[in-house]
Amino acid sequence: MSNKDVRFKIAPRIADELEDGQVVNLGIGIPSLVNAFIEGKEVYLQSENGLLGIGPPPSQDEFDIDLINAGKEPVTLANGAALFSSADSFAMIRGGHVDVAVLGILQVDTRGRIANWAVPYQPILGVGGAMDLVAGAKKVIGAATLFAKDGSSKIVKELTYPISGIRFIDLLITEFAVFSFNKEEMVVNEILVDMSIEELSDKIGIPLKWRELVG
Amino acid sequence: MKQKFVKDPSTLMPLFKDGQKILAGGFGISGTPLTIIDVIAASNVKNLKIVSNNLGDNGIGLHQLFIRGQIKKAIGSFFTMNREAVLAWTKGELQIDLLPQGTLAEAIRCGGAGIGGFYTKTAVGTELANGKEERVIDGERYIFEKAIKGDVAIIRAKKADQLGNLIYHTTARNFNPMMATAADVVIAEVDEIVEVGEIDPEHVVTPHVYVDYIIQTAYQKEGGQYVKQRCSI
Numbered sequence: 243m244s245n246k247d248v249r250f251k252i253a254p255r256i257a258d259e260l261e262d263g264q265v266v267n268l269g270i271g272i273p274s275l276v277n278a279f280i281e282g283k284e285v286y287l288q289s290e291n292g293l294l295g296i297g298p299p300p301s302q303d304e305f306d307i308d309l310i311n312a313g314k315e316p317v318t319l320a321n322g323a324a325l326f327s328s329a330d331s332f333a334m335i336r337g338g339h340v341d342v343a344v345l346g347i348l349q350v351d352t353r354g355r356i357a358n359w360a361v362p363y364q365p366i367l368g369v370g371g372a373m374d375l376v377a378g379a380k381k382v383i384g385a386a387t388l389f390a391k392d393g394s395s396k397i398v399k400e401l402t403y404p405i406s407g408i409r410f411i412d413l414l415i416t417e418f419a420v421f422s423f424n425k426e427e428m429v430v431n432e433i434l435v436d437m438s439i440e441e442l443s444d445k446i447g448i449p450l451k452w453r454e455l456v457g
Numbered sequence: 458m459k460q461k462f463v464k465d466p467s468t469l470m471p472l473f474k475d476g477q478k479i480l481a482g483g484f485g486i487s488g489t490p491l492t493i494i495d496v497i498a499a500s501n502v503k504n505l506k507i508v509s510n511n512l513g514d515n516g517i518g519l520h521q522l523f524i525r526g527q528i529k530k531a532i533g534s535f536f537t538m539n540r541e542a543v544l545a546w547t548k549g550e551l552q553i554d555l556l557p558q559g560t561l562a563e564a565i566r567c568g569g570a571g572i573g574g575f576y577t578k579t580a581v582g583t584e585l586a587n588g589k590e591e592r593v594i595d596g597e598r599y600i601f602e603k604a605i606k607g608d609v610a611i612i613r614a615k616k617a618d619q620l621g622n623l624i625y626h627t628t629a630r631n632f633n634p635m636m637a638t639a640a641d642v643v644i645a646e647v648d649e650i651v652e653v654g655e656i657d658p659e660h661v662v663t664p665h666v667y668v669d670y671i672i673q674t675a676y677q678k679e680g681g682q683y684v685k686q687r688c689s690i
Contacts, residue, residue, distance in 0.1 A: 244676050251481050290477075290557065290558060290559075291487070291628045291631050292628050292631050293627075293628050300681075302680075304681075305680065305681035306486060306627070306678070306681045307486055307678070307682050308487045308488060308627050309627040309628055309629075309630060309682060310484070310485065310487050310610035310628055311619070311628075314484075314485040314487075316681070319627065325627060325628065325630060325631070326626075326630070326631045327562070327630055327633070327634045327635060327662075328510075328559075328561075328562040328631045328635070329562040329563055329565070329566040329634075329635050331559075332558065332559025332563060334565075336559055336561060336577065336578065336579060345549060355663045360584075365544075365546060365547050365651070366537050366543075367536040367537060367542075367543050367553055367555055368534070368535040368536055368537030368538070368555075368560050369534055369535065369556075369557050369558070369585065370534055370535045370557075370560060371534075371554055371557070371558040372557070373557040373559075373579045373580045373583060373585065374558060374559035374560070374579045375575075376556050376577070376579070376643065377578045377579045377580070377581070378559075383562045392549070399491055404583065404584050405498070405584075406583060407579070407581065407582060407583060408581055408582035408598065414689050419622075420664065442593050449562060
């Protein structure tokens with residue numbers, strides 16, 4: 243599978259997690275692809291730069307450089323959209339009024355803490371709204387290809403990339419499996435490829451166990 | 458009524474001075490006061506401390522001031538796309554203070570609201586909390602962030618009345634309403650100036666008390682992009 247195919251495999255699986263009536267913030271990268279898979283669901287997309295109710299991408303005639311999402315891509319206003327300042331937007335985010343944040347991640351540790359804003363020893367100097375979303379959203383879903391370009395697993399025992407916050411994420415969706423974090427313990431919810439949990443454990447180099455189904 | 462509308466934006470040049478801290482609205486190019494930035498470029502003032510989410514884009518907006526070497530320090534949340542600025546930082550030619558976007562917005566809001574600072578849970582336990590006071594409130598960890606104020610705020614709105622009441626256009630609102638409250642001198646660049654009473658009081662986003670000067674933008678949208686129309690500056 244090409245990298246593009248993989249990303250398009252992760253995005254619809256994330257969309258499955260979203261429920262009618264939720265206010266959802268989609269981050270940059272794989273999360274932004276989720277938008278294409280939520281048709282028919284009544285979710286309200288929030289954008290950090292001051293919009294609740296992102297509509298479909300604009301036609302050429304509708305394009306307006308002022309009307310953009312947090313990734314600076316042109317958008318439209320959905321029916322029922324609301325506009326507000328950046329301060330109001332982050333009050334909404336930090337204040338726990340956003341139901342779900344879907345965030346691209348660089349690394350996640352086995353307790354569910356993530357790194358998604360900087361790479362060690364590289365001048366990135368950008369954080370945007372990443373830390374606010376980690377700290378404030380009611381539920382955080384991490385989205386990533388399971389392995390970095392150098393082949394290393396993005397699931398690690400200890401983060402080596404700069405941490406994004408002390409909060410533990412709820413769910414991690416990769417092209418291989420869906421993981422959840424409960425009481426600082428990582429478990430496998432679902433394997434999306436033809437592979438046993440032991441094979442997946444070997445691939446990542448971390449022992450894995452299934453989520454216990456509560457009767 | 459004080460005459461706030463200034464016909465020739467270049468007459469505002471003396472308001473800008475070396476070393477000032479300038480709050481500049483905008484997120485990318487959206488909601489950026491491009492005409493006022495042209496005035497600052499032409500004024501040639503140096504050693505500016507710029508508070509803005511990022512430093513414009515590819516020769517447009519604040520990036521112009523950076524290329525011209527007018528910026529000493531940038532305080533914002535996202536400079537990753539401003540490659541040259543990042544490079545200048547690595548060489549020690551540009552100082553950067555990085556803040557989470559929500560912390561930046563709230564710090565400016567506080568600056569304009571008479572609040573000295575605030576405790577936020579954003580960035581607790583991260584590199585961006587280094588050196589910042591931490592406090593536990595109701596069992597949760599928070600860090601202290603100081604309010605931000607500026608000497609001059611340059612903001613972009615859609616419409617002003619002659620008093621200076623402002624309304625904005627879609628996501629071009631972003632940091633502009635807070636910045637309008639948090640500086641000694643506030644200059645608003647707008648598409649349209651109307652008579653007092655023509656803006657429904659229910660629709661006013663920035664009340665006129667905050668605005669000192671109003672100029673008409675020299676840029677108009679063509680095919681959704683800003684194109685400079687007049688070249689007076």
